[in-house]
Amino acid sequence: MAFSSQLLVHFGLLLILLHLQLHHLFIGVSAATLSITTDTEALISFKSQLRNDTLNHLSSWNQNSSPCNWTGVQCDRLGQRVTALELSGLGLSGHLSPYIGNLSSLQFLQLQNNQLIGLIPDQIGNLFSLRVLNMSFNMLEGKLPSNITHLNELQILDLSSNKIVSKIPEGISSLKKLQALKLGRNSLYGAIPASLGNISSLKNISFGTNFLSGSIPSDLGRLHDLIELDIILNNLNGTVPPVIYNLSSLVNFALAGNSLWGEIPQNVGHKFQKLIVFNICFNYFTGRIPGSLHNITNIQVIRMRSNLYEGTLPPGLGNLPFLRMYDTSYNRIVSSGVRDLDFITSLTNSTHLKFLAIEGNMLEGEIPETIGNLSKDLTNLYLGRNRFSGSIPTSIGRLSGLGVLNISYNSISGEIPHELGQLAELQELSLAGNEISGVIPDSLGNLLKLNLIDLSRNKLVGRIPTSFGNLQSLLYMDLSSNQLNESIPMEILNLPTLSNVLNLSMNSLSGPIPQIGRLSGVASIDFSSNQLDGDIPSSFSNCLSLENLFLTRNQLSGSIPKSLGEVRGLETLDLSSNQLSGTIPVELQNLQVLRLLNLSYNDLEGAIPSGRVFQNLSAVHLEGNGNLCLQSPCVNRGEGRRNVRHYIIVAVAVALVLCLTIGSILYIKSRKVKVSSSSEQLKPLAVMISYDELRLATEEFNQENLLGVGSFGSVYKGNLSYGTTVAVKVLDTLRTGSLKSFFAECEAMKNSRHRNLVKIITSCSSVDFKNNDFLALVYEYQCNGSLEDWIKGKRKHANGNGLNLMERLNIAIDVACALEYLHNDSEIPVVHCDLKPSNILLDADLTAKVGDFGLARLLIQRSTNQVSISSSRVLRGSIGYIPPEYGWGEKACTAGDVYSFGIVLLELFSGKSPTDEFFTGGLGIRRWVHSAFKEKTMEAIDPELVSLISHDDPSEGPNNVQVYCVDAILGVAISCTADNPDERIGIRDAVLQLKASRDSFESL
Known part of the structure; x- marks a missing residue:
């Protein structure tokens, strides 16, 4: 009986334990069910924010099935939580749902190579288990979420190639496990956080193509496992901290496109022995090219283009068997000895070489025949803008993979080798600006992939090969400024792809212009300064994309084709200095965008049309046509013709005066042309000058x-x-x-x-x-010359002194007031685009006057943005005064003038030009003055000015108010010359601050 009681007790305890285990099991299942349900709802919400037409790849995302079976979704082993979302390259478009933050067990989020837009939701910061976050190559915008620094497990953060506008948060250093930080190709600004040096695990830093400023933090030198440092195309300045060169693990060292200066250590190759990519293009590095780079056996890319390197190329290029790209263009590299071009022969050992560029240096001598022994993989060969002499080596014809050959602007003589016709892959051939003679070989017609051919500015003779009709891929042809003769081959007027330039000007071509065939896409045709005769073909109207047509200085006759009025995009039409007759077609009035019409020096007659372009006499040149008149029919042809001819010359000039005169000293009685009813005599509107x-x-x-x-x-x-x-x-x-x-x-x-x-x-x-x-x-006439003369000491006061502080300040205020008027108070805002001391003139009272508006641009207002009327992206201005954004193709704007004014201000008070030889190593006038600002201001000031603003006793030096005044002026200059145009002060604020400085000075 006792035994049975014990048995019952044990059995009861067993049931209790079994019940408890089942209870916990059911609770776990319930919890798991709730978690996967939450993840499912988050993913469905994610899908709902995407555009329907991009959801083909997510057709499996159905609430009736487990998300663990959906495309791109991965779960843990038990299927209880979503741990990875991998949807890269699916073309998804739309916004990111904030519910993505509910996937709390997510470790991998990879959405790269899609078309996602909008902001990155802050809820991303809730994914505390995330190891990889990759949303690169989308169109995400806004700021980096501030709580992204809470993702303590994160190892890879890649948001490159988006539209993010943000600073890099200092708190990024809290991501202690981070190995790769890739934020390139966005709009990041501000400084690189020094705190990055605290992330010892970091191996990849990629910040290229942003707007980061400041210097490279020396703290990065603590990242001993760093493999990649890519900070190209930013606004960084200063020298590279020496500790960076101790990062022996570096494989990719890319600093191109900044304002860095100083010398790269000669032993850099010994420090960076694992280096594959060395890219420091477009900076201000000085000294000699480190020869140790040529000892890094595995290196593949060496790019030092557009720096200030001097001396010869160091030996050792034969040691680089894996080299793919070598670019030392646009430096100051010389070759003085007979064997200084042997480096070309050395490169024959680099059997993988694809890109070789040594253009824009001072290399001399004959290009060796061994150049034909370079790698068969070579696709780009740039030898232009040096001092090479001799002939083009025929061996170049053996470089069968060559796609670009540029030997332009040297002193090459001899003939074009027919062997160049063997380069079947060639797409660009530029031999311009040499002394090449002889005929153009027919073999060039074999280059069926050619996009560009430029043989201009040589001494070529003979005919244009008809074989050029085979160049069915050609976009650009320039054969100008040679001695070519015979007629224009019809074949080149039937090239359907020719869409950029066809320039045959300044030769001795004769005969009629053939009928234009298939040049429907060409933008510019220039046949000027030849001996062409006959009629102008009406088939020019087939050139539907034509913007510029130059036929001046030929012997063309007949009438102007009415069909030219059908070329609606024509901006320039120059038919001057020919023998054209008949009337001016009224159809030319249809050319709505025509900016220049030059019909001068022909034999045109009859009435001048009055519509559109003919209403703007500054855009029309009709002089030298004695039989033109204003009204139809023309009367009194004898006396009337002489008067009309006189009027046409005078009226064009009068129109220019009406455009140009400011505060005119001329009395203009009427804007309407008065014509005598009896003789059609025309009276000038103003006193003109001959x-x-x-x-x-x-x-x-x-x-x-x-x-x-x-x-x-x-x-x-x-x-x-x-x-x-x-x-x-x-x-x-x-x-x-x-x-x-x-x-x-x-x-x-x-x-x-x-x-x-x-x-x-x-x-x-x-x-x-x-x-x-x-x-x-x-x-x-301004009797006191230019401001440049005074700054350089070419002009002084009668007592031998230069400009004193008050005079310089008044000049600065005068210039600022001129800009303020142009930017803010002119009827149409004007951007000067070329402000510099030589364009600032001083009258008898030293009042400054801004002149030379030859590069100016008018602006129109659209809401709050200033938009240039011109779409030109050509770099505008003078070296040293050009704002940095113009160098990257930004349009002219008022902020650009403010930058130039700031440089002028620095020059006016320092006495140093921004191009002064003093500024070596990329130091620059702004950086030099800024380094002295607020601490050693007077060290950066023109010594003559320092002596002028001292007390009667020179040993006492300037007083506090004077120093404060100078500090304030330089502060304005620094504020005007910020690299980022958005950070510059407006010219109106500059005027106010300068006037405040003058008030302070006058209180002395």
Whole structure:
């Protein structure tokens, strides 16, 4: 009985234990069910935010099945939680759902290579188990979520190639397990956090193509496992901290496209023995190229383009068997000895070489025949803009993989080797700017993949090969400035792909222009300065994309085809200096975007059309056509023709005066042309000036009267017959861009009127004694010359002193006021684009006046943004004064002028030009002054100015108010020259701060 009782007790305890285990089991199942349900709902919410037309790959995402079976979804072993979401490259588009933060067990989130948009939700910071976060190559925007620094398990963070605008948070250092940080190709700004040096596990840093500023933190030198340091295309400055060169684990060292300076250590190759990529292009590094780089046996890429390196190329290039790219272009590399070009022969050992660029240096001698022994994999060979002589080696024809061959702008002579026709893969051939003679070989017609051929500025003779008709991939052809003769082959006018330039100008081509065939996409045709005759083909109307047509200086006859009025995109039409007859087709009025119409020096007759472009006489040149008149029918053809011819010359100049005169000294009685009813006699609207008057005023443009030479012409001092002293700017009409400069100045000054702008008195549009076009602008003469003369000490006061502090400050305020007027108060805002001391003139009272608007741009307002009327991305301005954003193709804007003004201000008070030889190693005037700012200000100031602002006793030095004044002025300059245009002050604020400094100084 006792035994049975014990048995019952044990049995009861067993049942209790079994019950408890079953209870816990059911509770666990329930919890797991709730968790997978939460993950399912989060994923369905994620899907709901995506566009329906991109969901084909997510068709398996159905609530009736477990998410563990869905495309791109992975769960843990028990299927209780989602641990990975891998949806890369599926073309998904839409927003990221904030419910993604509910996937609390997620370890891998990979959404790269899609089209996701919008913000990164803050809920990402709830994924505390996340190890990999990769959302690169999308279109995500906004800031980095601040709580992303809470993801303590994160090993890879890749948000590259998005539209994120943010600073890199200092708290990023809390991610102690991070190995790869990739944020390149966004819009990050601010400094690189020094705290990154605390993440000892970090192996990859990729911040390229952003707007990061400041210097490279020396703290990065603590990352002893770092493999990749990619910070290309930012706004970083300063020197590279020496400790960086101790990172012996580096494989990719990429600093290109910043403002870094100093010398790379000569032993860098011994430190970076594992290096594969060495890229420091587009900086200001100085010294000699480190020879130790040529000892890194496994290196594949060496890029040092556009720095300030000097000396010869070091030996050892034969030691690099795996080298794929070698680029030392645009430095100051020389070759002085007979064997200094042996490095080309050494590179034959680099059997994987694909890219070789040594252009833009000072290399001399003959290109060796051994160049043909380079790698068969070589695709790009850039040898241009050096001092190579001799002939083109025929061995180049053996480089069968070559896609680009550029030997332009050297002193190469001899003939073009027919062996170049063997380069079947060639896409670009540029031999321009040499002394190459002989005929163009027919074999070049075998280059069926050629996109560009530029043989301009040589001494080539003979005909244009008809075999060029085989170049069915050609986009660009320039054969100008040679001695080619015979006729234009019809074959080259049937190239359907030719969409950029066809330039045959300045040769001796003869015969008629063939009918245009299939050039429907070409943008520019230039047949000027040849001996072409016959009619202008009506088939030019087939060129539907044509923007520029130059046929000037030929012997073309017949009438102007009406069909030219069908080329609606035409911006420039120059038919001048031919033998064209008949009337001006009224159809030319249909050319809505035409900016320049030059029909001068022909035999045109009849009435001048009055619509569109003909209403803007500054854009139309009709001089030299004595039989034109204003109204139809023309009457009194004898006297009337002479008067009309006189009017056409005068009226064009008058129109320019109306555009240019500010505070005009001319009295304009009426804007309407008055025509005599009896004789159709035309009366000039204003007193004009002739070529002869300017010739006499300048004493035959005597060099002793030369005041200066600019980009588009020369300026002379002149004395007019009625006693007025003027400055005469004579434009070089043969120089590319001179007419655009002329019209830019016209438009910029059209409605501008301010005491600090140089006044333009009148203009001259005529011909010189050689019957060449003559254009000139006549300005007020400023007796105290340019600000540049005073800064450089070429001008001084009668007592031998230069400009004192108050004079310099007043000049700075004058210039700032001129810019403030142009930017904010002019009828149409104007951007000067070329502000520098030589364009700032001083009158008898040292009042500063801004001049030379040849590069100016008008702005139109669209909501709060300033938009340039011009779409041109050409770099505008003068070296040293150009804002950094213009170098990357940004349009002209007022912030660019502010930057240039800041540089002028620094130069005015330091006495040093931004291009001074003092600034070596990329130091730069801004960095130099900034380093002294607030601490050793007076060390950066013009020594002459320091002596002028001292007390009567020079040993006492400047007083506190004077130093404060100088500090304030330099502070304005520093604020104007920030690398990021958004961080610069406006010109109105600059004026206010400078005037406040003047008030402080006057209180002395």
